[in-house]
Amino acid sequence: MKNIKYDFESVIDRKNTNSLKWDLFDDDYPMWVADMDFKVAPAIEKAVQKRASHPVYGYTIVPDALFESYIRWWDRRYGFKMSKEHMLYSTGVMPSISSMIRCLTDVGDNIVIQSPVYHVFFYVIEDNNRNVLENQLNYENGIYSIDFDDLDEKLSKSKLMILCNPHNPVGKIWSKEDIAKIGELCRKNDVVLISDEIHCDLTDPDAKYNPFETSSDYDKAITCLSPSKSFNIAGFQSSIVHTKNIHLLEKIKTQMHIDNSDSCNVFATAAVIAAYNESEDWLEELKEVLHENKLIVNDYLASELPIVKLVRCDATYLLWLDCSALKVPSKVLSGFLRTNQGLFLSAGSDFGQCGDGFLRMNIACPPELLREGLGRLKAGITALNIINKGLY
Numbered sequence: 001m002k003n004i005k006y007d008f009e010s011v012i013d014r015k016n017t018n019s020l021k022w023d024l025f026d027d028d029y030p031m032w033v034a035d036m037d038f039k040v041a042p043a044i045e046k047a048v049q050k051r052a053s054h055p056v057y058g059y060t061i062v063p064d065a066l067f068e069s070y071i072r073w074w075d076r077r078y079g080f081k082m083s084k085e086h087m088l089y090s091t092g093v094m095p096s097i098s099s100m101i102r103c104l105t106d107v108g109d110n111i112v113i114q115s116p117v118y119h120v121f122f123y124v125i126e127d128n129n130r131n132v133l134e135n136q137l138n139y140e141n142g143i144y145s146i147d148f149d150d151l152d153e154k155l156s157k158s159k160l161m162i163l164c165n166p167h168n169p170v171g172k173i174w175s176k177e178d179i180a181k182i183g184e185l186c187r188k189n190d191v192v193l194i195s196d197e198i199h200c201d202l203t204d205p206d207a208k209y210n211p212f213e214t215s216s217d218y219d220k221a222i223t224c225l226s227p228s229k230s231f232n233i234a235g236f237q238s239s240i241v242h243t244k245n246i247h248l249l250e251k252i253k254t255q256m257h258i259d260n261s262d263s264c265n266v267f268a269t270a271a272v273i274a275a276y277n278e279s280e281d282w283l284e285e286l287k288e289v290l291h292e293n294k295l296i297v298n299d300y301l302a303s304e305l306p307i308v309k310l311v312r313c314d315a316t317y318l319l320w321l322d323c324s325a326l327k328v329p330s331k332v333l334s335g336f337l338r339t340n341q342g343l344f345l346s347a348g349s350d351f352g353q354c355g356d357g358f359l360r361m362n363i364a365c366p367p368e369l370l371r372e373g374l375g376r377l378k379a380g381i382t383a384l385n386i387i388n389k390g391l392y
């Protein structure tokens, strides 16, 4: 690993901070929800503290500097050219997707997602009284890919598709060709496409994701972007929606206003600008650290727990563990690890029934915590083996 300047090793006690990850349940080792146990980049901490030192926290406007920080970041890093008039500020990716579902589809309409996928996609569709149509990903020889024939068929009955790019939980970076093909099928079936790119910065150090809007010329495409995963600032609830389609943009703007999902948090502004303008070197180091953690998991499973296979992952810090050889439903397995070892991993079936047999593990933590989690995983599976009379 290259020389690392920032601190990704110290274990920070997050208990009693109203942390969803550490304070919601009593588990000792939460490795489920997607936030990181690292402190933020120093520039972000400084910017938030500076804003906090002014003791009036009234309503705030979204400054041009915030949009400009997004524009420069995506242009410089990914060749994705955006302009302010095509962007809308939002209080998060899921609030904006929820608003878009309401203004772009009607009650009872079908919406396509590619399972196994981020479980909240299911909830947001169902909570809005729309139907989920699953275009299940193919899984062969440890590799995930898209079943395009099935996608075409599902799109022919739908108005909207939500793409996860890169894909949570299987860690896949969709290729330019995959994206272009998705765009073509959406055009053929006249389906609006939302590309959720919240995990896009968190690729392996030498890998790059492909923005939907630079890989496809489909004119009914919308992109959701946010610094919340990349810089560990999900608690500020801040994102943007981008589309060059003015007709869609106007509809979304109106709906987000009705839903009150377009207002800005006074600290979010400072944090986002400091992230994109001053914290790129921190992000590059983070990617090295996450890659190293991935290698730790890979080596550990190969030598200590070969019955569990790590699915190849090029992006996100959420590892997808193939536990199908254990022949235990993933909810039972994850429940057992919690009661037996205090280790909380997400059950694969939370991401769609086709995720059964898998566990999702969040590895965005200092190596000390990661090794403890892996030790508990092994101890839990050993205990299960004793109960199952040496089945594995």
Ligand SMILES: Cc1ncc(COP(=O)(O)O)c(C=O)c1O
Residues within 6 Å of the ligand: 034, 091, 092, 093, 094, 095, 118, 164, 168, 196, 198, 199, 226, 228, 234, 237, 238, 239
């Ligand atoms: C794919 C994906 N989209 C959206 C979100 C949540 O975004 P937000 O907190 O901005 O609503 C997550 C969080 O894990 C995610 O994995």
